[in-house]
Amino acid sequence: MVHSAPAMRSRRRLQWTLGVLAAVPMASAGREIVLGPRGVPGGSPQVTPTVDSALRYANVFKFAVGPVVWSQLGRVERSPAVTYALSSLFVGGLARLLSWRQRGRPHAVTVGAVALELAAPPLLVGWQRRARAHTITSRRGEPS
Numbered sequence: 001m002v003h004s005a006p007a008m009r010s011r012r013r014l015q016w017t018l019g020v021l022a023a024v025p026m027a028s029a030g031r032e033i034v035l036g037p038r039g040v041p042g043g044s045p046q047v048t049p050t051v052d053s054a055l056r057y058a059n060v061f062k063f064a065v066g067p068v069v070w071s072q073l074g075r076v077e078r079s080p081a082v083t084y085a086l087s088s089l090f091v092g093g094l095a096r097l098l099s100w101r102q103r104g105r106p107h108a109v110t111v112g113a114v115a116l117e118l119a120a121p122p123l124l125v126g127w128q129r130r131a132r133a134h135t136i137t138s139r140r141g142e143p144s
Contacts, residue, residue: 007134022069029063042107077131086121093117
């Protein structure tokens, strides 16, 4: 249990931040699962059936990030599942950069998503690690 008040507040803020941010990929994925390519910002129904199918399929995994993160909020500072979920979002941002390089600049909303996917996960994993360090220190009875 985290004993120091600042560490406890930081942990609680991390839980709230991750809880709220987990809804973002779920909302985006839900829209793209239901609407297909028309649900993508700047999207068009003019894709092959295979691309439509792959888009909807891949969005199921993006949708799954939210519930995985939410299920781990009670143990946020020691959950490898949170670290893996955040890491997958970061790698997804790198994949979007590859697409950008190969196919051209995407819609402005997607550019914002790329920025979030590349900036937020490293910051959140760092925050998670600090929360874990505070928890370990508090369990040892040392000042945090």
